[in-house]
Amino acid sequence: MTPVIEARGLRCRYGEFEAVRGIDFEVRQGELFALLGTNGAGKTTVLETVEGHRAAAEGQVRVFGADPLRDRSIRRRTGIMLQDGGFAGDLTVAETARLGGDLRSTPSDVDGTIEALGLVARRNVRVKHLSGGERRRLDLALALLGEPELLFLDEPTVGMDPESRRTTWDLVRGLLAKGTTVLLTTHYLEEAERLAHRLAIMHEGRIEVAGRLVDVLAEHHARITFSAPQDVALPPLVGTATWAGNRVDVRTPELQRDLHTLLNWADGRLDLTGLRAHPASLEEIFQSVRQEAKA
Numbered sequence: 001m002t003p004v005i006e007a008r009g010l011r012c013r014y015g016e017f018e019a020v021r022g023i024d025f026e027v028r029q030g031e032l033f034a035l036l037g038t039n040g041a042g043k044t045t046v047l048e049t050v051e052g053h054r055a056a057a058e059g060q061v062r063v064f065g066a067d068p069l070r071d072r073s074i075r076r077r078t079g080i081m082l083q084d085g086g087f088a089g090d091l092t093v094a095e096t097a098r099l100g101g102d103l104r105s106t107p108s109d110v111d112g113t114i115e116a117l118g119l120v121a122r123r124n125v126r127v128k129h130l131s132g133g134e135r136r137r138l139d140l141a142l143a144l145l146g147e148p149e150l151l152f153l154d155e156p157t158v159g160m161d162p163e164s165r166r167t168t169w170d171l172v173r174g175l176l177a178k179g180t181t182v183l184l185t186t187h188y189l190e191e192a193e194r195l196a197h198r199l200a201i202m203h204e205g206r207i208e209v210a211g212r213l214v215d216v217l218a219e220h221h222a223r224i225t226f227s228a229p230q231d232v233a234l235p236p237l238v239g240t241a242t243w244a245g246n247r248v249d250v251r252t253p254e255l256q257r258d259l260h261t262l263l264n265w266a267d268g269r270l271d272l273t274g275l276r277a278h279p280a281s282l283e284e285i286f287q288s289v290r291q292e293a294k295a
Ligand SMILES: Nc1ncnc2c1ncn2[C@@H]1O[C@H](COP(=O)(O)OP(=O)(O)OP(=O)(O)O)[C@@H](O)[C@H]1O
Pocket: 014, 017, 019, 037, 038, 039, 040, 041, 042, 043, 044, 045, 046
């Protein structure tokens, strides 16, 4: 099946400065692809290029098999949640949503969308009086009008309280279940961990890590940490142990095996105080991208 989004050898420049340095990725129908990265990595530039707002310097971008810069019919099939919707502050929530609905060429369930985003009680409030989190919900409501097949979410939950964030995640899961394709950028790695099927982590214009979320997490070393007397000799482990004072930090590709070895070894010998074992998190993978880049 043709991917919904396909980028090959994509390079983007601002004058002499190359912000995106040859990246490849694809987003398949019905999946959520998270584009993550350090500040200034090039995520917004990629998003703008895929949305058809910016020309690539080199390489190719296809959305629904067409060039997003030239084929305007793509716009009808996409919903874009910008980082700042730029609404007229004097319009109410309902007026803004109706206006958004009128601008879509496909019929929109304006009232249903306001309800789904928990904005019914705020429908007659002027946009300028909304809180930051409520504005983000209105941004999302507008992106959803006309039931787009492809949704661009740029930092969708910034400023939202934990409950609104969870509601938004549920809503996005519902859209995915109906077959909507989502390209998400976020600095909240927990958000990506909860929603993404596949992801890419960018740094300085390049993709450093990419793949299915489960594979990316599995490929990176798990951690076992505990405290032990400094003079004790650890048993042979698959992973590598480092000491900081009496705290031991084992990074291992074989979490279960090394944990088993350590527990057997410690049994009747010593207490592994503060023992913790967990698979790699996106947070750790993200940090390792940053550290490897510095090294
Ligand atoms: N209009 C512009 N002119 C010159 N350089 C720009 C312009 N817009 C972005 N850049 C630079 O391009 C690089 C990528 O920017 P971009 O906004 O795409 O990164 P990002 O990954 O979205 O960053 P952040 O996570 O901080 O929002 C940065 O170094 C930025 O300073």
